Amino acid sequence: MTDTLDQAPTAPAAAPAPVRHPARAAFGAELRRGIAPWTAPAVALTIAVPMISKAPQWQGGWGDTQELLHSCATLLAGPLVAAAGCWQGGREHRRGTAALWLSVPRGRPAQSVMAALPVAVWAVVGHLLAVVGVLAATWPYTGAGGPSVGMVAVDAWFLVCAAFTGFVVGRLWRWRLAAPVLAAATYLALGAPTYTSSDLRFLNPAEQYYLAGRVPVAWFVPVMVVWAGAPVLALVIGYAARRRLLALVPLAAAALVAPLIVSGGDDLFRPDPVAERLICTEAVPRVCVSGLDGPLLSQASDALAGLRSRLDGVAGAPQRYVHVPEGGPAPAGAAPLPNHTRGWTVVRGRLPDPADYAHQTALRLAERDCPLAVIMAEDPAARRMWETDEAVAQWLAPLDGAWLDPDLGGTYLARLTAMGGAERRAWLGRYLATRTSCDPKAVPAL
Known part of the structure; x- marks a missing residue:
């Protein structure tokens, strides 16, 4: 009996190690x-x-x-x-x-x-x-x-x-x-x-x-x-x-x-x-960018402030400046904004050159969708129309280094600059009414 009580308890048997598949x-x-x-x-x-x-x-x-x-x-x-x-x-x-x-x-x-x-x-x-x-x-x-x-x-x-x-x-x-x-x-x-x-x-x-x-x-x-x-x-x-x-x-x-x-x-x-949804400013004329470019809205609005002020009071001036998918037409009463190229016109959510952005907007405002025959025409009337468009874009959004023919575009720009405020607004109103025309005779002379 004593020998039985003096025996140490045996340890429980160790569990087998789990076998991985x-x-x-x-x-x-x-x-x-x-x-x-x-x-x-x-x-x-x-x-x-x-x-x-x-x-x-x-x-x-x-x-x-x-x-x-x-x-x-x-x-x-x-x-x-x-x-x-x-x-x-x-x-x-x-x-x-x-x-x-x-x-x-x-x-x-x-x-x-x-x-x-x-x-x-x-x-x-x-x-x-x-x-x-x-x-x-x-x-x-x-x-x-x-x-x-x-x-x-x-x-x-x-x-x-x-x-x-x-x-x-x-x-x-x-x-x-x-x-x-x-x-x-x-x-x-x-x-x-x-x-x-x-x-x-x-x-x-x-x-x-x-x-x-x-x-x-x-x-x-x-x-x-x-x-x-x-x-x-x-x-x-x-x-x-x-x-x-x-x-x-x-x-x-x-x-x-x-x-x-x-x-x-x-x-x-x-x-x-x-991308098709527009984000717009409240002030008129409004600036509207793509929903994907929301961070650019305030920068685009600031860059276009000078252009919009120069068109203030001009009949037919755009009521909106909108992002338009490349190749698409701008809505009625609106002017298209430039399309962005990452690394050039937009870098990490910033406009590196606001002056160029405004100038590109002015060029798109003045450009005409004309047949190739009109674009390639060498007659003086067609050349006057294209040089007038260039002069208007340069006046609306001046850009250093923009090229103008000194004998035509440069002269037209000087005449537009020398006009009085009321005379210039009246001429710009007549000019904007011909933006969709490809007839050189319809463009008012400077």
Whole structure:
């Protein structure tokens, strides 16, 4: 009895260590070793460096920012990711372990996905890091609206496709220089179609879209995901699967969506409703800018103060100065404002040259939409009309360095300047009444 009481209590049996799923363990190891984790910083730097070097050209506009982001992600990061996937795919040949891998129980499709997916994951991580940084840098200078999540998703998906394509090439092409050669070939294959004018260029994932004031249509993302992913899936199936005829299924899907992309062409994007909404000053004549350029409203109004004061009391003077989409007509009773070019007329949400902005507005107020025959006419009457327009624009918004013919435009400007206030307002009223006319005889003489 005493011996029983003196015995020390036994410790409870230790719980067995949790067993990780073999696939998760293998995937975690692949994420941490080899070239895969280096893909993220490489992609981030490949996108960030050219974006930083051209910052004045995109900061302040969501569309301008995503235009360059799309180009960098596809045309620059795409070949890099394809090369990384190719290097990953060729590692078994370099190590001499290809036969050993064929002997393991896991099938070739699972082996291929497990080896290629880490490169794709890190490529997307690097892409998203660059995107977040760039969008954060442009946000303080923008107006309303926001970035297109669909464009970010399509670009990220393209990098995934590039990684798997490169991986299969690396498995099939047993050459140490296969990765850099594939990168160069990918760059050429993506870049060459951007110089063509055919609508077939929209099948190129690296097509340089014009995104300023435009957003993708609703079906753009799913169609582009199918178009970019289906051929890659067919390639992977053809390499890894036993039933290789299954590769025809994704190829058929790609063939179905290709005509939608080609027929859509430039209509793959629609005007951004925020860009079409105007933000206006209260004072008349009003200045109205696009909703995307809200921070420019007060600056534009201040820049046009002199022009508006010189037209005060003139019959037919514009009641509004409005942003008009490029190529579109101005509303009745309104004058169009100049279109912006990031990095030139607008830099980080500022007008670097208000005097030039006012002068460009005056030129657009005085310009005429005439047939080419009238524009190219050499007769004295037509030349007098064009020089009168130039003189009026220079008087309304003087700009140092503006060129005027000394014998015509310079003389007209001097006469307009020498007029009395009432006489000048009366003449300007007659002049503004002929803004839509291409008949030189209708323009009052100076």
